[in-house]
Amino acid sequence: MKSTDELKQIVTQVRRDIVRMVHGAKSGHPGGSLGCADMVTTLYFSQMRINEAKGEDGFLEFSHSGDGEDMFFLSNGHISPLFYSVLARRGYFPIKELSTFRLLNSRLQGHPATHEGLPGIRVASGSLGQGLSVANGAALGKKMKGDDFLVYVLMGDGEQQEGQIWEAVQFAPNHQLDNLIAIVDWNLKQIDGPTDKVNNNRNIKSKYEAFGWLTVDLADGNDIDQVKDALIKAKELIGQGQPIAIMMHSEMGFGVDYMMHTHKWHGAAPNDEQLARALEQLPETLGDY
Amino acid sequence: MKKYTYTDKKDTRSGFGAGMAELGKTNPKVVALCADLVASLKLDDFIKENSDRFVQCGISEANMIGVSAGLAISGYIPYASTFANFGSGRVYDQIRQSVAYSNLNVKIAVSHAGLTLGEDGATHQILEDLAMMRALPGMTVINPCDYNQTKAATIALADHVGPAYLRFGRPVMPVFTPADQKFEIGKAWMVNEGKDVTIIATGHLVWEAIQAGEILEQEGIDAEIINIHTIKPLDEEAILKSVAKTGCVVTAEEHQLNGGLGEGVCQLLSRTTPLPVEMVGVNNSFGESGTPAQLMDKYGLNAASIVEKVKKVMSRK
Incomplete structure (x- = not known):
């Protein structure tokens, strides 16, 4: 398990990877990727229990079924740059492969996919609202198998506008999926603007509670210590017959000043000059791809 | 014309229920999911013996497809x-992304297809589902x-891996x-060998095709009847072999x-x-x-429509 300082080093490099990947592809979604970087990095490098066995090629052995390990699903698949950077840095595939993001014949598709066989990914995502249902199924599968490990799923807050989310939110408590930890990235922004202007989600937390979930507040999803605490708190709530949701308040674009406090960088790529400005704020800590 | 008789009339959905009951006994990986239609889908026998492998999803079909995808990831056969x-x-996008594109071993088993749903009317009479599913890469x-x-x-x-x-x-x-038939996915079933026309039928229209074949026989037309139960992948070999002999086709x-x-x-x-084809359908x-x-x-x-189309297509040869 990594210390907070080590995690900070990793997350800075992950953020650097994100802006470089989106710049390199001239497309992609840096805003949410940067905002969720602390959470996904902390999950993979500190809080999730994943199979550490390595294959002959030196990379982590990836088990699609996730037996005997915690599983993570990314429902808001557009923040794929973050997912790819964390998976590569964690050892699932070569870091240099990040340079192929969104390019022809790459395993790093615009949105996460299993189709090209990228290790670390169990289901395609991108069309929003589907990940919680899949996580429900995986959590149910673990219960049926008697596998005590956990299932995590990350969703956006704009995504909470999808009807399927509420089918899935209703299902999980009714099937006592108390091995499921959902994280809602409550950053209050979506492509067309602030969520309260586009289609107000109102109080997501009280809605989850009304459906039968236990919730954990994460006041600052861009503070590694707070992220870690929230995950530890969530894990203390497992096994009580109810699924757990972490309400994560994060800042879209966190770590790059001009990408913060706006929805404009949800799905836009920086130009050369903007990239340089971003990288000045994100020192190379672990070596660029 | 080969003679087909029957002693019993049953619904195909009960065939699904019986198949599931059997799988409940023989395959511990099989899980049944349903969206508030247990009786209609004839799942009672499966549930009675395997309540731990039944997932009631309620009226939430989109979530049911996703839950199935998650179970398939976990190694089950939902x-x-x-x-x-x-x-x-209703769930095309969920099937497309979470099942087909992700190549997960999910079986979508659906009843009340087509006009024969009857009195409930057009809101429930899906007549476009084969088109949607055929279009998905990798979907059987x-x-x-x-x-x-x-x-x-x-x-x-259950033994076929894939969506x-x-x-x-x-x-x-x-x-x-036959009750003891071996079902081969992707293999056409030769219902009757003939030489004048190939009738290719699926689903409830196969029995109609047999009736049509008997009518045609009385009129001196020797119809070859092929049952295509697997719409995709299509048994191209069986079809091409037949048309080489008959030179024209009616589909139903x-x-x-x-x-x-x-x-x-x-x-x-x-x-x-390229050769003359006539089609029976909506x-x-x-x-x-x-x-x-x-x-x-x-x-x-x-059967009457099939007979009419046979005559038309033969006149175009």
Whole structure:
């Protein structure tokens, strides 16, 4: 398990990877990727229990079924740059492969996919609202198998506008999926603007509670210590017959000043000059791809 | 004409229920999911013996498809069951992304397909599902013709790894295929060998094709009848072998002419052996309320229509 300082080093490099990947592809979604970087990095490098066995090629052995390990699903698949950077840095595939993001014949598709066989990914995502249902199924599968490990799923807050989310939110408590930890990235922004202007989600937390979930507040999803605490708190709530949701308040674009406090960088790529400005704020800590 | 008789009439959905009950005994990986239609899908026997492998999803079909995907990731073999209308069009995007594109071993098992759903009317009479499912890369699409074939297909799918759409229906129909048949996915079943015309039928239209074959025989026309239960992948070899002999084709299905079995056959023939084809199916319209028999007659999905199309297609040879 990594210390907070080590995690900070990793997350800075992950953020650097994100802006470089989106710049390199001239497309992609840096805003949410940067905002969720602390959470996904902390999950993979500190809080999730994943199979550490390595294959002959030196990379982590990836088990699609996730037996005997915690599983993570990314429902808001557009923040794929973050997912790819964390998976590569964690050892699932070569870091240099990040340079192929969104390019022809790459395993790093615009949105996460299993189709090209990228290790670390169990289901395609991108069309929003589907990940919680899949996580429900995986959590149910673990219960049926008697596998005590956990299932995590990350969703956006704009995504909470999808009807399927509420089918899935209703299902999980009714099937006592108390091995499921959902994280809602409550950053209050979506492509067309602030969520309260586009289609107000109102109080997501009280809605989850009304459906039968236990919730954990994460006041600052861009503070590694707070992220870690929230995950530890969530894990203390497992096994009580109810699924757990972490309400994560994060800042879209966190770590790059001009990408913060706006929805404009949800799905836009920086130009050369903007990239340089971003990288000045994100020192190379672990070596660029 | 080979003689087909029946002693029993049953619904194909009961064939699914019987297949599931059998799988409940033989395959511990099989899980049944349903969206508030347990009795309609005939799942009672499976649930009675395997309540721990039944997942009631309520009226939430989109979530049911996702839960099935998650179970498939976990190594189970989920059968997600509901009416065909709610297991195809309503959840197309979920099937496309979480099942087909992700190549997960999910079986979508749907009843009450087509006009023979009857009195509930066009809101529930899906006639476009084969088109949607055929269009998905990697999706296996099966539309069996009677109780025994549906039961056999249900069981066979558990040994087939990959996404599949199994479509069956509500009305009781003659049971005319053998109870002990071996169901081979993607392999056509030769119902009757003939030389004048090839009738290619699927689902409830297979029995109608047999009736048509008997009428045609009395008029001196020797019809070859092929049952295509697997719409995708299509048994191209069987079709091409038959048309080499007969030189013309009539297709028959309980589906829109757009995008169904007939269109699949036409695509194959236009690529390889262009020759006259006539199609029996619903022609660009929705259904309506009525008994299954009334609707099949009104929309021309019966033996008489097949006979008429055979005569037309033979005149075009």
